[in-house]
Amino acid sequence: MIDRSGTPLVELRDISIAFGGVKAVDHVSVDLYPGEVVGLLGHNGAGKSTLIKCLSGAYRQDTGDVFVNGEKANIANPRDARDYNIETIYQTLALADNLDAASNLFLGRELTTSFGFVDDAAMEAETRKIMGRLNPNFRKFGSPVKALSGGQRQSVAIARAVYFQAKILIMDEPTAALGPQETQMVAELIQELKKDGLGIFLIDHDVHQVKELCDRAAVMKNGELVGVVDVDDVTTDDLLAMIIAGKRPEHLAA
């Protein structure tokens, strides 16, 4: 069981953000404890990606605050988020197609030689190591990621997020393009990272997977938070009802 007596690792408090007239996220509060996986569920366009982008520094929320380890965090850009050890796997993967896997993995944090030049050989060696763990079939270290399959690209994005020893990991549909074996490896990876005490936000459309991998699930609908539930207290049908109808299950509606 997750110990939720201490201060949460992350607390998103009353976050709102609008694009023009569209309220993409509307007064949403979610928290995350060390060693916990919180699933974010909701229909397409519910606001899941937008919410976590406020944490990863891609967007700035209009109202609300982010707390990391109980302290108010000022995250104005992705660099700030990295300083808080927040790593993100974006739904769009955010890879530079013209660069190879190693260059993408280390983008913004290149290993350098003592002369200050980028050390491509060292970066490729590190990439080979981590890819060996995540996706042993991966061979295309020399080609630009444009030449990779969707799943291979996804494993590069995952490798980038886990390589730098994040404390807070955001995974926006990390297995959308993966085959069954690779999906299984990501599931194992999540379990492993959980044991190391990371907090993980996992956005996923598969309620079975969420029930299996997550401790709690937060459901969003039209930018609003429907509710946060312990996955052991609900059935997959309950989760589906929350996603589709936007109603908390009756036995929990205290």
Next chain:
Amino acid sequence: MADASASPASSQRKNILKTMEIDTRLLGMVGAFIVVCVMFNLLTDGRFLTPRNIFNLTIQTVSVAIMATGMVFVIVTRHIDLSVGSLLATCSAMMAMTQTSFLPAMGVDFGNPLIAPVAIIVGIVTGAVIGAFQGWLIGYLAIPAFIVTLGGLLVWRNVAWYLTNGQTIGPLDETFQLLGGIGGTLGTTGSWIVGVLGVIAACVAIWSARHARIHHEFPVKPVWAEGLLMVVAAALILGFVAVLNAYEVPARVLERQFEASGQVMPEGYVQGYGVPYSVLLLIAVAVVMTMIARKTRLGRYIFATGGNPDAAELSGINTRLLTVKVFAIMGVLCGLAGLVASARLSFHSNDIGTLDELRVIAAAVIGGTALAGGLGTIYGAILGALIMQSLQSGMAMVGVDAPFQNIVVGAVLVLAVLVDILYRKKTGAN
């Protein structure tokens, strides 16, 4: 890429290229360049490929080639710079005014050894500041580069005019003129020394790259392939030096030199020009720019931003500041190009650098820089500049009318891009 229909011979050839890991695109450009040279050589009864003409071709290319290396970065980051010709003029005007008017007004008179270095620094700083300013407008105020530099095209051309009252400013300082081309060369011995040093540097670079891969236990090319690469590099470098050395200083010029130093020229004395300082400057620029592109974070970020600006931003790269840096580099190179161009003329003229923006962009694009961003090489741009210049001077030598010259150059630009698109489609290369 398995190709069942390929004949054994051609697949074998492909294998050799593959083992050598040679960019076939580069090979294609070199091939085109050779075709152009041979064609003009035939049309001019062998006058095109003389040491004299190759020497002239080289020094005529330098100014545009220097700017083209910077244009690679600009285009790779999905921008464009239409102001380079005008910026060159402003830098050149600043340098000319510094040596003929500003410094003398401060009591530093003509012939003072300080004049050339100060003027050069003024020119480079002018380019850097103006470039950075344009980069700031583009990066931070989000005005499209096309518009900012289209404005710059008019503004800087006329700032140069204003600075000089539209007059030709000259003659320029003697030391300053050394960087113009024929006015300053290394001489034969110096050229051989530089050539040998170049060969050593190339071999060391090839060998240490191999060593790094072995160190990390990555696959490497066979030794013979590396060796062949070194031999080719050495042949190219030394061949180039030999040609430039073979261009002899005219006897009357030598006689005058001997007279000036109060000596009599020995019978049958000859002296080659060797490598011009301006070409050394271009080589230095090319090496530095290639290092930036391949070996520094700045270069990595330039290419990442060109490949996917959003991904670069999300990876924590400050893409706005990057834009400022890219345009500042472009500005510095315009300063250097202005130095070479005005030193070659031995004066600053009001129309210096006119239409250079088109030549520079064409050189970068012919050299394989993709306007969609993310792709381009420094050596490609220099080769592109060389091809453009060869076409232009070749046609002039053959006696093609001026309008036809420009028609051909324009058509070649469009054709080159078409060939590039087809090539990329066919090879599936990026």
